[in-house]
Amino acid sequence: MSKLFPSLLLAILSVTSLAEEESYDYFLANRQLIRNGVQSLLTCNGLYTSRRNLDQIFAQELAYLGEHVLGDATGGPYTLYPREQAISVGGDANGPAVISAFRQGIGCVVMAPNMTLSDIDKLPKLDMPYPKSDPRTLPWPQGDANADMPIPATLNAEALAQASNWAFDRATEEQDTLSLLIIHQGKIIHERYAQGIDQSTRTRTWSTAKSIGATLIGMQVDAGKMSLDTPVDIDWLPAVSGGEDPRKAITLRQLLNMTSGLYPVDSFNMEYATGSGLAYWAGASSVDGARNRGLIREPGSYWEYENYDTLLAVKAFKNTLPSNSAYREFPRKRLLDRIGMRNTLLSADRFGDFILSSQAYTNARDLGRFGLLYLNDGMWNGERLISSDWISFSRAPAPASASRGNDYGAQWWLVPDDRKDEVPANAYSTAGNRGQYVIIDPEHDLVIVRRGLDYGKQGFNRWDLLREVLKAFPESPEPS
The missing domain is CATH 3.40.710.10 (DD-peptidase/beta-lactamase superfamily)
Structure with missing residues (x-):
């Protein structure tokens, strides 16, 4: 199998080169949609998760968008919904409007472009009480009391x-x-x-969330629920008929090492046009896109930073748990709390x-x-x-x-x-x-x-x- 990968990679790179010469961006509509979603989600989390104001959000959270930011802190093609703790960005000539809404226990969730405020109650949330102890009185690092110490005399x-x-x-x-x-x-x-x-x-x-996710996965490996060197439990898309799907050989180790061999959909200037960008910012499934990629290299043979590899590992982790509620509560119960x-x-x-x-x-x-x-x-x-x-x-x-x-x-x-x-x-x-x-x-x-x-x-x-x-x-x- 490995002998096929160099020629296949060359073909992919050749297509990419031709695409770079195109005078028309066929993903322009996607980029506009994702731009609206980025501003929607970052503003929603800025307001309701970070508890910052619009002046701060436009000056800092949205600064990296540069000239692509819609409006400013005084107004623009966006609408705030304080009662619903939601924001809609875009619409009309600015591309599809994207709504993001704050949800208890998980922060803001971005919605698909065809969803409305009436759909907010369908979004996931985590109703899980925190431990009763007051972190202000618990000693550091479990809490915040007595967290500081003077700089040791041995340090400058x-x-x-x-x-x-x-x-x-x-x-x-x-x-x-x-x-x-x-x-x-x-x-x-x-x-x-x-x-x-x-x-x-x-x-x-x-x-940095990748390292937190890997820790949760490691807990399941430690418990014998997952293994580094056996194929991950993934239902690949599309389902292959008439032969064995080579993706079924990919291991957890290869996903965590960023060496899955799957097509790196977030590369080649496509991060804000398709791939995980649609899941991050436009309401697409983070799982379906991750498992709908073809193999272009032998797993383990080539390093390529890819958000979807992490998300596949998270999907395999989810599959080890008995229910959706167990999955949502696991990070708090086993690590965060x-x-x-x-x-x-x-x-x-x-x-x-x-x-x-x-x-x-x-x-x-x-x-x-x-x-x-x-x-x-x-x-x-x-x-x-x-x-x-x-x-x-x-x-x-x-x-x-x-x-x-x-x-x-x-x-x-x-x-x-x-x-x-x-x-x-x-x-x-x-x-x-x-x-x-x-x-x-x-x-x-x-x-x-x-x-x-x-x-x-x-x-x-x-x-x-x-x-x-x-x-x-x-x-x-x-x-x-």
Whole structure:
């Protein structure tokens, strides 16, 4: 089978090249629809999940859309529905109107273009009470009491302040840091927020959600409900007749390593035209599009970053649970509530499937807790929540990432080969669009959380941030 892949790939690339020469964008209508959905969903979550105002939302949440933003904070082709906690964007010459509505327990859900306010009650929600204990009185990290400690005398406080300034006062205006949290020896030694942001402000994690999703999957692997190296339980679309479907050989390991071999539908400038963009922003199923892709490479042979690979792994995870309610409650029961992540909402598509490739909303402290779980090798308050083996797998370079510098594990990013002389080689990180990072440095007992709303070319580099923070630490002694 592997001999067929090079010629098939060449054919695909040739078609792509011809498409780039077209004078007409045949996906223009899709791009317009998705543009409306992006503004609708980000504004809805900005208002009702993050609790920000329209001035802040247009200045920051929507900034990365540039000239494609419709209207401004004073008005435009959008309508707010405060009673329904919903917003509609677009319509008429601006393309199909897209409504997004806030739903309890999961944040805003984007609706299909033909849906109306009367359909909001059909959207998924999570009616699940939180633990009765008050997080303000619970000690950190389970709660927020006694979270801070003075900067240890062994660290250089001035260098730490300079690292913070480096994060907030970037040379380019395109990098917009919202929060910086530095946790050392289990306690917060630095916490800083931009104007208009505070400790409770939830913002979108983008692809940092992939690492959270992988943790939930790992719990099922640990429980023997899933296996890394057996084919995933997926009903592929379209169903193949007259022969074996080669996609049935794809394993969970290959999905988590981003090496499924399936067509990378989000690539080739199509991210905001089709593929997962239709699920993220236009009300399409996040599951159906993910399993309706053909195989173009031998699984495991080539690394390609693809949101749909994550969503396939999440679908396989869902299939291990006995009911939709068990699926929706699993993240809270098994992870979020147990480590004090009470400010975290995992969003879903309108069919109730978690979009854990991108759509979670949370704050810096909750991500700090998540980082501590990994820093502490899966242990929490003396209880093992995730196995050491799973964490080792998460941090092991995907074999097909070798050509990139061994910078990707299993839904976690690793220090690339060309940076290992600057920062600890065993550090690793989540990564999300617009600058969402949870950096874990076991060598220095350190977790760093950086949240941003970067726009334009972005380019905030997490390993540069780690380098700057480590200037506050004493140099490691030379090995004897």
